[in-house]
Amino acid sequence: MVDIRLNATINGRKVSRDAKPHLRLLDFLRDDLNLTGNKEGCGAGECGTCSVFVDGMLVKSCLMPVAKAQGATVDTIESLAKSGELSVLQKAFHKAGASQCGYCIPGMVMAATAALRANPFADREEIKERLGGNICRCTGYQKIFDAVELARDVQNGRLPATALLETDTADGDVIGKSVRRIDAPSKVSGRLKYAGDMIMPGMLHVQVLRSPHAHARIVSIDTSAALAMEGVESVITSADVPGKDGFGVFVHDQPVMAHDKVRYVGEAVAAVAAEDALTAKRAVAAIKVVYEQLTPVFDPDVAMREGAAVVHDYAPDNITKHIPIRVGDVEAGFAESDLVIEENYSTQAIEHAYLEPEAGLAYVDHDDVVTVVSPSQNITHHRHMLARIIAKPISKVRFVMSPVGGGFGGKEDMIYQGMLALLAMKTMRPVRLVYTREESIISTAKRHPSRTNLRMGVMHDGRIKALAMRMVCDGGAYGLSTEGVMRKAAILAAGPYSIPNVRIDTYGIYTNNTPSGAFRSFGALQTQFATESHLDIIAERLGLDPFEIRRINAMRDGATTHTKQTLGSVSLMRALEAAEQASGWEAGAPAVRGETRGDLGHDDVRPSVTLGTRFAAGDTQEAAE
């Protein structure tokens, strides 16, 4: 394909350059012009991180072929902060604390700029609608809305420009003040470089071959055709690991690339470093792997049965970890109880969906130090593991944590850094890997899906006498954080309540599903979902207010936990009271009081959405009634 000559005005400058015709406008801006402020969060028009202005219109540049920008005026996030001076909206994002990881923020600022251009008086509900095409995974959007409202009011003169200034700390008291985030200017302006924005001279691009099978033996891997391709510098497989292969937060059961067999769809099998990403992609397609199918196991309860397919030889029962908690005599507690309620709960796998897909750079420096730059949530542990894998002393392994575009636990695992290090060592050139959204979703850890059986015995007065919980979690193909998740899930399972008889068992199980790993709230979310739902079921049966049943059982100062630890001060009663008061809660048993309640629709409740929701069909039906 011949290059096209692109003439356009980009950020106020005339640009005339050759461009590959297959490029999207986003690639051209980021790769050819090094305007990396706008990001690629999805590549499919669904997240808004790539939003730019084309002839003044907000456009998702991942959907626009570069040729379409011929003759156009394109403005990226870099155009907003003229010579480093932030726009009013950017200052408002800074002031309102609207940026967290920052990865969505350039696109969000563009969309918000467009919103206020379209309607300088837009109210909060209109602002929400206008930002509906931009996903933020960190902030919960509230402070973003606050920021846009603040900018609107300053622009309209309803608020003075001083409303954007730093909180006053002249009295010297700095702690307890909402000082503006020191990293926000770099995020609202798109100046902050995430790993995928970084380039090094002579850098190679990495692509990964992934398993199409859930459970299969690797009979052979033939990399010769890939290696023979022009522009390909290196192809690696598990055979290239010089040291003791294996990583994981607790058990080191995961090889850098599949070794002997693959255990889940999407597992890395081989990796290529080439002069450009397209060549690397073609080389990946040229690698020939012969697999021999093995019986897979997908259900954790099935995996626990005798005779089930074994995922890891070291764990013939497929149990990654079982955590028991025992207090008192739980059966005696049930026998004593006036009421025993049993239910089953389950939670699904969810994706971290940090807006920044995995990315990293590696190089070997002048002192032979293997250096990996990546958004890792655990550089200390990664360096220990990598040193063993590449058989080097720790002093020759260096991890640098690049800005993390959202983690939520998903970047605690060393899933790709090993491949980068090996390729850097093989080629002695800098190498960079940037995952696509699809790659990120199919191959990285999820929250543990869970199945929980919960039995609780209570007295008529609401006191909990006994609690028995059994939770089975699908840990997927590798251990990652499963052991820790099961432990935290179990320790916190019974909630902050003093219960004399407790039996808790949590099981993390190997299957051939996508691995489960660390995810914000780490097992406690699954177990406490069950316990807190259960308490309401019981409160209804006993005719108790939900706050009341919790108060009756609440741990107090000096309480003993279910792991027999003595606590000091316990703030639970304060938290209950604060939430009850702030919400203006009307007391009563949770017996479907619904519309009869007197405490609904206060000022601090948002209006319900009637237009523009993704369930819009419902509204038409309602209107037709």
Next chain:
Amino acid sequence: MARKRGRGMAACWYGIARTATIDRAAAWAEIDDGGSAKIVTGVTEIGEGILTVLAQIAAHEIGVKPEHVVIGDNDTARAPEAAHAGASRQTYMIGNVVALASREARKRLVGVMAEMWDVAAETIRTGNGEIWAENTNHRITMGEAVACAKNRGVVPVGSATFGTDTTGIQDGKGGDGSGRPWQAYVFGCQVAEVEVDTVTGEVQVLAVWAAHDVGRAVNPQGVEGQIEGGIVQAIGQGLMEDYQLKDGHTSTSGFAKYILPTSLDVPRVNSIIIEDPDPIGPLGVKGIGEPAMVPTIPAVMNAIYDAVGVRVFDLPATPEKILLAMREKARREAAMAMQAAE
């Protein structure tokens, strides 16, 4: 009435820092030329705002403005170990250790000035970029003080390590799980108000009141940000997100199929920050990143039950599941009414 409202609540508890193991972190501090502070520690921002929190803590301890604190890049070859960015441990572990290292650097500088001014070190105060001795005319800028120290051959540096007094739990064969997994615990409670569309089954979470103990809020806006973000992630899991697999292959490999909360799905979050200071660490701080997410889902499920009398036991509570449960409930009630009539 096609839309019905209801309310629900749930409480939570959570442990701060690494679970059932000894956690630790280290930091270096230096009061630099010009009176700024330099902090180096092995962990950084994952979006939660830790850099700002550390800047505030160093500023507070040393007596400079937060904007005059520089935080070194974290790098295993250039910074002391601070372990990982997770477990709601950043403000607790790194915040506390930065306070300790800052105190040591300040002590060095104060020592020099006490000698120079011939006053007791305890009478020296720092704040807002200045250093002075109480009840005297001695008052200079931190920058001048650093120059004084250097002229006497002293670079005002400090370092510190902070570790937890925790243990594993007895979770081996036959174990009862006993142990001291954390030294700091937090508690919280949330109330959710929802509206359920009885025609479509769609649930909107209109408001959440979230009361959380954070020990001590270094940056209240940052704490709110964690609470708001956590609640919205939990609403994603509670109502819409679903990573689906069939025979090991996912059908949700993009955001078209993997549905995330957008600006139109989020409730108004009303945060109430509770401060029950941690008695062990030097600052009283605890953490908020993860606990913020824990009570949301049960509070929303309890609110859905309050609104329409159906409870979802299998997440997520999609419109289809809610409609199915409502239909089943109606069928059950009709059958019961028939029985009663017979």
